[in-house]
Amino acid sequence: MNTTVKTLLTGTALAVSLASLAPQVALAADSKVLLKVPVAFSTNLPSLGSPILKVADQLKLVSNNTLRMKVYEPGKLVAPFEILDSVSRGKVNAGFTLAGYWAGKIPASPIFSSVPFGPEASEYLAWIYYGNGLKLYQEMYDQAGYNVHVVPCGITPPETSGWFSKPIEKPEDLDGLRMRFFGLGGKVMEKLGVSTSLLPGSEIFPALEKGAIDATEFSIPSVDKNIGFHKIVKYNYFPGWHQQATLAELLIHKDTWNDMSESHQAQINQVCKASVADSLAQGEAEQFAVMKENVEKRGVVIKQWSPEMLSTFKSAWDEVVLEETSKDPFFAKVWQDLSEFRDGYKVWGENAFLPR
Numbered sequence: 001m002n003t004t005v006k007t008l009l010t011g012t013a014l015a016v017s018l019a020s021l022a023p024q025v026a027l028a029a030d031s032k033v034l035l036k037v038p039v040a041f042s043t044n045l046p047s048l049g050s051p052i053l054k055v056a057d058q059l060k061l062v063s064n065n066t067l068r069m070k071v072y073e074p075g076k077l078v079a080p081f082e083i084l085d086s087v088s089r090g091k092v093n094a095g096f097t098l099a100g101y102w103a104g105k106i107p108a109s110p111i112f113s114s115v116p117f118g119p120e121a122s123e124y125l126a127w128i129y130y131g132n133g134l135k136l137y138q139e140m141y142d143q144a145g146y147n148v149h150v151v152p153c154g155i156t157p158p159e160t161s162g163w164f165s166k167p168i169e170k171p172e173d174l175d176g177l178r179m180r181f182f183g184l185g186g187k188v189m190e191k192l193g194v195s196t197s198l199l200p201g202s203e204i205f206p207a208l209e210k211g212a213i214d215a216t217e218f219s220i221p222s223v224d225k226n227i228g229f230h231k232i233v234k235y236n237y238f239p240g241w242h243q244q245a246t247l248a249e250l251l252i253h254k255d256t257w258n259d260m261s262e263s264h265q266a267q268i269n270q271v272c273k274a275s276v277a278d279s280l281a282q283g284e285a286e287q288f289a290v291m292k293e294n295v296e297k298r299g300v301v302i303k304q305w306s307p308e309m310l311s312t313f314k315s316a317w318d319e320v321v322l323e324e325t326s327k328d329p330f331f332a333k334v335w336q337d338l339s340e341f342r343d344g345y346k347v348w349g350e351n352a353f354l355p356r
Contacts, residue, residue: 030066030261035252037071038078038086040097041201045223047283051154051248051275052096058271067264069094080200084251088146093256096153099137099249100183101198106144107328110183111338112137114243116317118338121155121245121280123345128152128247131341136334143330149257153272154248154279157287159240160224161305162217163233168303171312180204180216184320185242191316201227208232217242220283221290230298237303241313248279 037056041049056069072078078086083095084102099106100113112133119127127133134152141148162181168174175193186196199207205227207213215233217240218224230236250272257265294300305313325332 030063030263032065033067033256033260033264035067035069035094035256036077036092037069037094037096037250038076038080038083038092039071039074039095040080040083040101042074043071045201045219045226046286047154047156047279048219048223048246048248050282051279052250054278055153055250055271055275058274059267062267062271063264067260067267071096074200074202084146084148087251087253088148090147090253090255093253095251097249097251098182098246099140099150103183103198106140106330107324108140108331108334111331111334112140112247112249114183114185114246115338116183116185116188116242116320117314118244119342119345121157123342123349124245124247125155125276126345127338127341132337133341136337140330140334147254148251149254151250151252151268151272152247153250153275155276155283156220156223156246156248157280157283159217159219159243159246160221161237161240161242162215163224163229164215164235164237165233167235168237168309169306171309177215178213180207180213180218181242182217183242184317184324185217187320187324188242188313188316191319192312205229205232219246220287221294222283222286225290225294225298230294230300234299235301235303236294237305239305241305241310 037052039049039052043049043053052069052071056071059067059069074080078092078095080097081101083097084105086092087095098113100110102109115124118124128137137150137152141150162179166173171192174189176195177193178195178197179189180199181189181194181196182198186198189196197213199213201218204213204216204218208216208229209232216229218227218229221236224230224236250268252268260268291302295302321335325335
């Protein structure tokens with residue numbers, strides 16, 4: 001074998017060897033990052049609070065322990081309703097919550113959690129990932145002056161419509177009720193004479209127990225069971241017209257995000273996408289067993305809203321949309337984009353699926 005050939009073979013072997021080491025070298029080059037993540041929901045609440053624990057575990061694995069999360073239960077580091085401000089100011093560098101909690105500061109924010117009479121999860125995610133949803137989601141925080149980067153990181157299936165101490169047969173039965181209610185659906189209920197309050201999950205049961213509120217909505221049956229609403233109020237209404245799908249967000253301080261390597265950013269994006277799929281699958285899988293147990297073991301009465309009541313809610317919602325779009329230009333911008341996407345989606349949705 002001549003010298004030239006030996007040199008070429010040696011060079012080729014070295015190149016192959018270096019190429020095989022490249023992923024390890026690149027991975028080793030990532031600086032270690034610790035995200036301190038206060039959460040809005042107890043992590044024992046399936047599909048709602050639990051996803052962030054799986055995200056933390058998976059990020060540790062895929063990053064070879066260079067990207068870690070320390071998760072703090074509600075109120076342990078930051079109160080649930082203070083997460084956005086705390087992340088933006090750098091008091092903490094991340095948080096797991098719902099955008100709808102910021103409605104008092106950013107009117108459009110509830111659209112990025114759930115929409116009354118709005119899309120189910122598949123259509124919602126289509127708009128978020130392949131329409132303009134995610135772009136507008138980040139723009140919302142930017143134009144409002146918050147120094148955060150947002151990543152969708154979980155989604156739950158349709159919620160129950162609420163827990164009541166007595167049947168609600170007509171619109172007048174709502175008048176005067178004091179009820180915990182989330183997001184834009186709360187504005188609908190207020191039009192029907194309900195006095196609403198937005199309480200974090202940990203405060204709802206004590207408020208019901210003490211009589212500070214008469215009724216509540218919160219989440220899907222498996223979550224509501226863990227909180228124990230059935231111990232006080234027995235009438236559980238469906239469908240959850242106010243939240244057909246509920247998107248959770250991971251907020252990261254923007255300076256922290258910008259300082260991350262591209263590989264760490266990609267790991268967060270992909271693990272959170274996996275969390276969206278996993279939380280939805282878990283939520284869909286667990287509800288029917290809980291509903292059956294609620295009836296057979298806990299004395300719960302499952303009720304369906306009458307067509308009259310659903311029509312009443314829808315009419316009130318249409319009024320809310322007109323009011324909100326006229327008051328806030330960014331709300332109007334997001335609403336127009338979502339509406340145009342949904343108008344186009346109807347061609348698919350009305351033709352592709354079996355009738356129910």
